Amino acid sequence: MKIFICLFVLISAAQCQDAREETISRTIQFPEIGTGRSLLVDNVQGSIVVTVHDGQTVEMTAIRRTRAKSEAKFQEAGEDVMLDIQERRSRIEIVVETPWRSRWNDRRPHGYRYYGYDVTFDFELKVPKTIDLYLHTVNDGDIEVRDVSGSFEIKNVNGSVMMFGISGSGHASSVNGSLTVGFRENPVGKCVFRTVNGGVEVTFQDPLSAELHLKTFNGKAYTDFDVTAVPKTIPRIKEKRGKRVYRGGDDYVVRVGEGGPQLAFDTLNGSIHILKNQ
Numbered sequence: 001m002k003i004f005i006c007l008f009v010l011i012s013a014a015q016c017q018d019a020r021e022e023t024i025s026r027t028i029q030f031p032e033i034g035t036g037r038s039l040l041v042d043n044v045q046g047s048i049v050v051t052v053h054d055g056q057t058v059e060m061t062a063i064r065r066t067r068a069k070s071e072a073k074f075q076e077a078g079e080d081v082m083l084d085i086q087e088r089r090s091r092i093e094i095v096v097e098t099p100w101r102s103r104w105n106d107r108r109p110h111g112y113r114y115y116g117y118d119v120t121f122d123f124e125l126k127v128p129k130t131i132d133l134y135l136h137t138v139n140d141g142d143i144e145v146r147d148v149s150g151s152f153e154i155k156n157v158n159g160s161v162m163m164f165g166i167s168g169s170g171h172a173s174s175v176n177g178s179l180t181v182g183f184r185e186n187p188v189g190k191c192v193f194r195t196v197n198g199g200v201e202v203t204f205q206d207p208l209s210a211e212l213h214l215k216t217f218n219g220k221a222y223t224d225f226d227v228t229a230v231p232k233t234i235p236r237i238k239e240k241r242g243k244r245v246y247r248g249g250d251d252y253v254v255r256v257g258e259g260g261p262q263l264a265f266d267t268l269n270g271s272i273h274i275l276k277n278q
Contacts, residue, residue: 019067020074024083028058032089038132038150039125042095046121047141047159052129052148058092059126068117077117096121132168142177147184160198169261174198178270182277186210192264199270202263206276209257213264219271227254 030037033056041048046063053059062083068074086093099115112118120140127133132150135143138157145154145163152170154161160177169189172179178198186205193200199219204210211230214221230253251264265272 019065022064022066024060024062024064026060026085028060028085028087028092028094030056030058030090030092031087035130036132037090037128037130038092038134039127040091040093040095040134041123041125041136042093042134043121043123043137043141044096044098044101045118045140046123046137048123048125048135048137048143050125050127050133050135050145050148052146053126054129055126056128058128060094061124063122065120065122066117067112067119069112070116073116076115077119080115081119083121094123133170149185151189187261187263190262190264192266194264194266195270196268197270198267199273200265200267201273201275202265203275203277207257208276209260210255210263211259211261212254212256212274213251213262213266214254214272215251215264215266216268216270216272218269219267221252221265221272221274223254223256223274224276225256225274227256229253230255 039058066074066077068077080099082097084095084097098119122141127148129147130149133145133148133152133154135145136155137143137159142160142162143154143156145152145166147165149167151168152166152172154163154170154172156174156177158176159174161172161174161179163172163181165182165184167183167185169187169191171192172181173192173194175195176197177195179193179195179200179202181193181201182203183205186208193202208225212223212227232253265274
């Protein structure tokens with residue numbers, strides 16, 4: 001099932017240059033009830049907050065804020081920027097469709113100056129306790145997840161990622177923002193926590209058994225856990241202009257406990273903190 005939501009609020013011309021706000025509330029059903037459910041939220045501007053509830057549906061509240069230069073531009077924004085909700089068997093996809101992007105990539109020139117309007121969506125979603133999450137936003141908002149179990153792929157560009165009381169494995173990343181993650185149950189699969197400009201702080205349950213891959217350029221790495229160094233792998237050999245070039249791995253690897261899943265922490269401008277749950 002495919003649903004497009006496009007809402008307008010009719011107000012006087014004197015208010016044309018002010019921001020207008022709309023609240024969109026939906027209960028979204030999974031066409032197939034069972035395991036293996038996933039939720040994708042692909043936003044452009046705005047925040048995403050996900051918490052759990054005891055039901056089997058996704059309860060969505062989205063605050064849409066539109067800013068435009070004129071009444072005609074408000075009308076244009078309402079026609080051009082739409083909320084696309086798709087229910088696909090065990091998957092629910094919520095995507096903000098705009099003229100300046102395609103899903104996940106290929107963004108075109110955009111902005112208030114170019115189009116004469118901009119639109120922000122702030123999402124609050126209540127989901128089943130066990131669900132795989134694919135969350136993405138670019139500007140003007142953070143991503144926050146609480147108490148969810150399942151795999152995850154969380155991407156922000158200009159904002160932070162915060163995950164608390166989670167259980168599962170996956171990737172969490174930002175470009176200009178910090179990562180703060182707390183596990184209710186330690187991951188059993190590979191995890192990657194990566195940002196460019198910001199710190200990385202991840203809290204695990206004690207005891208922990210894993211291999212930690214640490215990488216930072218302008219910062220340091222700290223941990224509460226006792227660790228042992230893991231020897232680096234044999235350097236890669238590359239032929240260049242008739243000469244052999246040796247280059248080792250850039251990561252520093254340490255082992256916690258008996259070892260286990262690979263947990264990678266990577267930041268360019270920031271420090272890494274790997275903590276025990278107190």
